[in-house]
Amino acid sequence: MMPAPVSKRPEIRERLAGKAALITGGDSGIGRATAIAFAQEGCDVAVAYLKEHKDAKETQALVEEQGGTCLLIPGDLTKAAHCRKAVNSVLKEFGRLDILVNNAAMQQPQKEFTDITAAQLEKTFAVNVFAAFHMALAAVPHMKKGSSIINTTSVTAYRGSGHLVDYAATKGALVSFTRSLSAALMKKGIRVNAVAPGPIWTPLIPSTFKPKQVAEFGTDAPMGRAGQPAEVAPCFVFLASKDASYMTGQVLHPNGGEVVNG
Numbered sequence: 018m019m020p021a022p023v024s025k026r027p028e029i030r031e032r033l034a035g036k037a038a039l040i041t042g043g044d045s046g047i048g049r050a051t052a053i054a055f056a057q058e059g060c061d062v063a064v065a066y067l068k069e070h071k072d073a074k075e076t077q078a079l080v081e082e083q084g085g086t087c088l089l090i091p092g093d094l095t096k097a098a099h100c101r102k103a104v105n106s107v108l109k110e111f112g113r114l115d116i117l118v119n120n121a122a123m124q125q126p127q128k129e130f131t132d133i134t135a136a137q138l139e140k141t142f143a144v145n146v147f148a149a150f151h152m153a154l155a156a157v158p159h160m161k162k163g164s165s166i167i168n169t170t171s172v173t174a175y176r177g178s179g180h181l182v183d184y185a186a187t188k189g190a191l192v193s194f195t196r197s198l199s200a201a202l203m204k205k206g207i208r209v210n211a212v213a214p215g216p217i218w219t220p221l222i223p224s225t226f227k228p229k230q231v232a233e234f235g236t237d238a239p240m241g242r243a244g245q246p247a248e249v250a251p252c253f254v255f256l257a258s259k260d261a262s263y264m265t266g267q268v269l270h271p272n273g274g275e276v277v278n279g
Contacts, residue, residue, distance in 0.1 A: 032258040034059030037111035039103065041065045041094055041152060042121030044073040046219030047169060050246035051118060051253045052076055056085025058254055060116070063088040063107045065152075067121075072220075086111075094121050095143040100151035108159060116257045117156045119149035119191075120169040124184040124225055138183050145187035146194070153198060162206030165257045168195050170268065172215040175277035188213075192268060199266035208265040210256045215272025218243040239274030 038055050042048040043064030052062045053076075062080055064087060066073050073089050080087035088110045092099040107114050123144045127133050149168055156166070173181060174188035192211060199209035216235035222243075223231050235243025252269040255261050270277060 031059030032254065032260065033116070036115040036257075037061040037063070037107060037113050038116035038118060038257070039063045039065060039090075039107050039114060039152070039156065040118040040120055041148065042169075043118075044069045044076050046221060047214065047217060047246045047249050048118070048120040049076045049079065050250040051120065052087065053079050053083060054247075054250035054254050055116070055257070056080040056083040056087070058258070059085075060257075061086045061088075061111045063090055063103070063110065065090045065092070065094060065103050065121070067091065067093060094148035094152065097151040097154070100148065101155040103152070104155040104159060113161075114156055114159050115161075115164045117152060117160070117164075117166045118169070118253060118257075119152055119166070121145075121148055122169065122184075122187075122221075124181055124221065126180045126225055127182075128180060130179075130182055133183055141183045142187055142190075145184070146190045149191060149194060157202065157205075157207065160205075160207050163259075164207045165261075166198065166202075166207065166209045167253055167256050168209075168211040170195070170211045170213045172213055172270070172272045172275060172277060174213060176275075195268065196266045203265065208256075208261065210261065210264055210266065211268045212249065212252045212256070213268050213270050213272065213277070214244065214249050215270070215275055216243045217249055217271075218245055235273070238272065242273070244271060244273055 038060050040048050040052050043052045044066035055062050077087040090103045168191045170191040171188040173185035174192050178185040195211040249271045
């Protein structure tokens with residue numbers, strides 16, 4: 018065959034060495050686990066968060082334990098100006114931006130659909146969707162060929178959720194955003210993918226659900242348990258690395274075995 022197929026991968030060692038990543042919502046949960054995993058792969062990390070300073074400093078310490086550098090950027094990601102400021106802070110600190118992880122999110126369960134207020138609807142979309150748009154708009158002009166954008170969506174984008182209608186709708190929007198942005202940035206050589214976790218044990222769960230729901234959280238997954246943030250983080254590492262060089266517009270599904278329609 019001319020040319021011959023490439024069957025052997027390059028030696029894998031610190032797959033993200035020399036790169037810089039900006040992770041929104043990186044102060045806890047999946048974002049924290051991803052920050053730690055990136056640091057283990059040799060990546061400099063910036064964590065953008067709202068105002069959970071104690072949690073953010075814990076993330077910073079955990080990243081530094083891995084020998085990495087962690088820049089903390091507090092502020093409201095629903096504001097376009099702050100997103101531009103966050104990107105500029107990363108560029109000033111690390112001199113580059115190779116990976117953007119849009120992970121910040123909120124959810125507010127409601128027993129009845131009609132209990133969702135206009136204010137809740139607007140806030141949920143602002144945090145979960147608009148912030149991802151603002152971050153991408155600020156980051157893309159500074160990202161070079163080979164860079165990667167990874168959005169955190171959810172299994173609820175595929176199967177829905179009767180008590181999280183607005184949240185599920187935002188996660189569905191992120192799936193479409195991922196696919197569309199991947200097409201828009203194809204010629205620039207910037208890959209755009211997503212991760213759609215199932216039930217993952219993060220601080221968002223006890224802070225938004227009732228005790229009985231928290232106690233049973235994840236037991237309805239095929240594996241019979243909730244996943245851990247550290248079980249999701251490798252998906253982000255893979256998508257950010259050259260291992261995923263032929264993947265864009267795709268979604269990975271660490272969800273405990275639930276089969277969803279792509």
